[in-house]
Amino acid sequence: MIRACGDERSRESPAPAEAQMQAGAEGSGRVNRCCWKCSVMQLKKFFWGVAVVLGVCSSWSGSTQLAKLTFKKFDAPFTLTWFATNWNFLFFPLYYLGHVFKSAEKQSPKQRYRECCRFFGDNGLTLKVFFTKAAPFGVLWTLTNYLYLHAIKKINTTDVSVLFCCNKAFVFLLSWIVLRDRFMGVRIVAAIFAIAGIVMMTYADGFHSHSVIGIALVVGSASTSALYKVLFKLLLGSAKFGEAALFLSVLAVFNVLFVTCIPVILYFTKVEYWSSFDVIPWGNLCGFSILLLTFNILLNFGIAITYPTLISLGIVLSVPVNAVVDHYMSEIVFNSVRVIAIVIIGLGFLLLLLPEEWDVWVIKLLTRLKVRKKEEIPEGNGDIVSGLPNKSRRTRPSMSSFAH
Known part of the structure; x- marks a missing residue:
């Protein structure tokens, strides 16, 4: 009976070695499953990133080209800015639709609105908060878009799109000065590239007044865009998706209430005048x-579905798209100075996409490579040294046999 019980126990509970092997197999299986899930998630994120990059590139270059086409029939950049900004009102409704389809705990529009209003403070979106925190950004938003569209009237879309990429360098400079962000030498180099590209782009057209005004307008648009981003981080901090959607919709409300009078004044003063509403290309x-x-x-x-760096790449890729369209649609001359300026600004933009700890990663990678080389060299020497005695051991018996 004792042996039978012992046999049953041995069948029920495996030996320590077998238990360790089973635990190791289960642990390795879990690790493999986690690695597989992580790789699948990263792959999905990458493919979503490619889709977002294509969307950013096509929407940005398409809007730029369509604005250029619109001005041939409707020469009113500020009115176009006002009209397009009004569409920002759709941000929060579109976000709420996504919330309804995706979130498990669904809230009513009023509840979601109140929760997102906490971004503005404990009292929510009051009249004082509207004028102190929303109105300045509404002005900067309007200036950024108006200067960009007005520049499209003066110069070609390729120069406009590549010069607007300098706003990332301006964001770094303002963040370094105002927000006391970390100093990075590579980003200073990128800012220098951006400034050098602006000068070379101006030189490519021979410093004509028409092109100089257009370049100044784009640089002004990039500067106001950078100021918008830095002030947002300084005054409001970081916003969640719902809070950002509500904020952009609030900018549309500000545009309707306080900016509508400017297109009306420009129309009656005939600065931006059109004969009848039938002439307006509503489709464009x-x-x-x-x-x-x-x-x-x-x-x-x-950024909810992919990496922020991939999204920024879509803006850079819009430059060659606009260049191809300008090559076939307009009389742009891609001389060597313009091409070098485009490459320099694009390189500066890519340098600004490097993460803050890129130098630490590079140092770690170099140290790992050095350690691997040091480990490989002694192993190789050990094989050579160990090979010599083996040869001597093999030759000695043969010599003794010959002696006999």
């Missing part, structure tokens, strides 16, 4: 607004 205006809205949605909410 709506198409431009939809593309700009799509671009801003991808730019603000694309």
Whole structure:
């Protein structure tokens, strides 16, 4: 009976070695499953990133080209800016639809609105908060888009799109000065590249007044865009998706209430005048607004499904797209100075995409490579040294046999 019980126990509970082997197999299986899940998630994120990059590139370059086409029939950049900004009101409704379809705990529009209003403070979106925290950003938003569109009238879309990429360098400089962000030598180099590219782009057209004004307008647009981003981080901090959607919709409300009078004044003073409303190309205006809205949605909410660096790459890729379209649609001359300026600004933009700890990663990679080389060299020497005695051991018996 004792042996039988012992046999049953041995069958029920495996030996320590077998238990360790089973635990190791289960642990390795869990690790493999986790690695597989992580790799699948990263792969999905990468493919979503490719889709977002294509969306950002096509929407940004398409809106730029459509604005250029619109000005041939409707020469009113500020009115176009006002019309497109009104579409920002759709941000919060679109976000709420996504919340309804995705979130497990569904809230009513009023509840979601109140929760997102906490971003503005404990009292929510009051009249004082509206004028102190929303109105300045509404002015900067309007200036950024108006200067960009007005520049499209003066110079070609390729120069406009590549010069606007300098806003990332301006963001770094302002963040370093105002927000006391970490100093990075590579980003200073990128800012120098951006400034050098602006000068070379101006030189490519021979410093003509028409091109100089256009370049100044784009640089002004990039500067106001950088100021918008830095002030947002300084005054409001970081915003969640719902809070960002509500904020952009509030900018549309500010645009309707306080900016509507400016297109009306420009119309009656005949600065931006059109003979009748039938002449207005409504298809181009709506198409431009939809593309700009799509671009801003991808730019603000694309980080939920992919990496921010990939989203920024879409802006850079819009430059060659605009260059190809300009090559076939307009009389742009891609001389060596313009090409070098485009490459320098693009390189500066890519340098700004490097993470803050990129130098630490490079140092770690170099140290690992050095350690591997040091480990490989002694192993190779050990094989050579160990090979010599083996040869001597093999030759000695043969010599003794010959002696006999």
